Amino acid sequence: MFVALLLAQVLILNHVHLLGVGTPLLYVYFAITFRRNFPKWLVLVSCFLLGLLIDVFSNTPGLAASTMTLVALAQTYLIDLVAPRDSAEDLEASAKVLGLSKFVTLSALLTLLYCLVFFALEAFNFFDVLLWLARSVISFVLTMVLILAVESVRSR
Amino acid sequence: MRNLLDFLYKYHHWLVFVLLEVVSVVLLFKYNSYQNSVWFTSANAVAGKVYEMESKVTSYMAMAELNEQLTLRNIYQERQLDQLRRLYAEVTKDTTAAEREELAFLSNYQLIPAKVVENSIHKAENLITIDKGRKDGVEPDMGVACGNGVVGVVYLVSDHYSVVISALNAASSRISCSIRNRGYFGYLHWYGGDPSVAYVEDVPRHAKFNLGEWMVTSGFSSIFPSGVQVGKIEQVYNSSDGLSYKLKVRLSTDFGNLRDVVVISDKSIAERAALMQAARDSISYKQRQ
Numbered sequence: 495m496f497v498a499l500l501l502a503q504v505l506i507l508n509h510v511h512l513l514g515v516g517t518p519l520l521y522v523y524f525a526i527t528f529r530r531n532f533p534k535w536l537v538l539v540s541c542f543l544l545g546l547l548i549d550v551f552s553n554t555p556g557l558a559a560s561t562m563t564l565v566a567l568a569q570t571y572l573i574d575l576v577a578p579r580d581s582a583e584d585l586e587a588s589a590k591v592l593g594l595s596k597f598v599t600l601s602a603l604l605t606l607l608y609c610l611v612f613f614a615l616e617a618f619n620f621f622d623v624l625l626w627l628a629r630s631v632i633s634f635v636l637t638m639v640l641i642l643a644v645e646s647v648r649s650r
Numbered sequence: 651m652r653n654l655l656d657f658l659y660k661y662h663h664w665l666v667f668v669l670l671e672v673v674s675v676v677l678l679f680k681y682n683s684y685q686n687s688v689w690f691t692s693a694n695a696v697a698g699k700v701y702e703m704e705s706k707v708t709s710y711m712a713m714a715e716l717n718e719q720l721t722l723r724n725i726y727q728e729r730q731l732d733q734l735r736r737l738y739a740e741v742t743k744d745t746t747a748a749e750r751e752e753l754a755f756l757s758n759y760q761l762i763p764a765k766v767v768e769n770s771i772h773k774a775e776n777l778i779t780i781d782k783g784r785k786d787g788v789e790p791d792m793g794v795a796c797g798n799g800v801v802g803v804v805y806l807v808s809d810h811y812s813v814v815i816s817a818l819n820a821a822s823s824r825i826s827c828s829i830r831n832r833g834y835f836g837y838l839h840w841y842g843g844d845p846s847v848a849y850v851e852d853v854p855r856h857a858k859f860n861l862g863e864w865m866v867t868s869g870f871s872s873i874f875p876s877g878v879q880v881g882k883i884e885q886v887y888n889s890s891d892g893l894s895y896k897l898k899v900r901l902s903t904d905f906g907n908l909r910d911v912v913v914i915s916d917k918s919i920a921e922r923a924a925l926m927q928a929a930r931d932s933i934s935y936k937q938r939q
Contacts, residue, residue, distance in 0.1 A: 554773075617774060
């Protein structure tokens, strides 16, 4: 999945610019789907690596890497929050196990966090609040649509 | 001690988190002064190869339109050349002088044709990757142009690929350009947004020109030779300090559809750069005394 998401992002999705501002950032999906109580350091390191590789391909060193690491950390805590009380210790973060509404909550929160931080960092010395919000929101919607599409295919 | 170890064990993922964030933030902010490393950019061999394969597939789709554009421009330039030759011959009564000088001019420059393998136009700081590198004679700070006008300046070079700072780079691209046949010059600056519009700043207030005139490279920057097309003047504004004009320029290069470019290597650049450096050093030396 690591390689598939990387290639999909750099070869196809990075070329999508809806309304000139929105780019789907599907690789966040990688961070969302880790099981509960998966070793936290491993989640962090693997998300960091995926982010770094995305950066290498899109000439933005550190940008996706730092944001992916942040989202990975958020995921390891958020999954405890959305998990049902008497669920398994190694609960799988998928629509099938969590139920659709909980999965949507989890992925929407993480994706929104990702988009906001990613575009804020990208525009660091060039900050324009409206443009930042536009890019974040449109990318967020696009990414969510893709995540749900991928998830519905996978959970079948 | 025991407690400390327990604490570290319990929260070791926070340590990992902080470590990784520090690494990526360093990358994020150091990149601009990271001249020597191409490992973290698309100029490294693996990323370059992937993009090259991709652009081989996609380049066929845009071929027809590009060919048409190039042919048109070729015809236009041939006619222009013809006209200039005739004028020159009329003035000097010497029919071969023009050709002689042309050859002398061109022999100063070496053109390295290259293909764009990766390009972006929607970020604030756009970079382009091309498929020629150090082994093909490309060096940092060489100018890159395409059939329709300027593209950017080479920034990082690996053995087989290079990263070019696009003219559409709000943070780092400043190409020196002047108004064709009038000589007033300024710096091309892009502010993000529309990829077909940029601004020329620092044009003096006493400059005389008309809307619709062409901006070309000035040849002062020692990156581009003079006369490479930049774009057409579309509107004139006052600069914020009121001391100069700011020209809105419609760029002639279509950055969204960029395939074939040339890297311009000027043999006299190294000499000029060395002279400039010597001049700066001697001035700062005098000031220190």
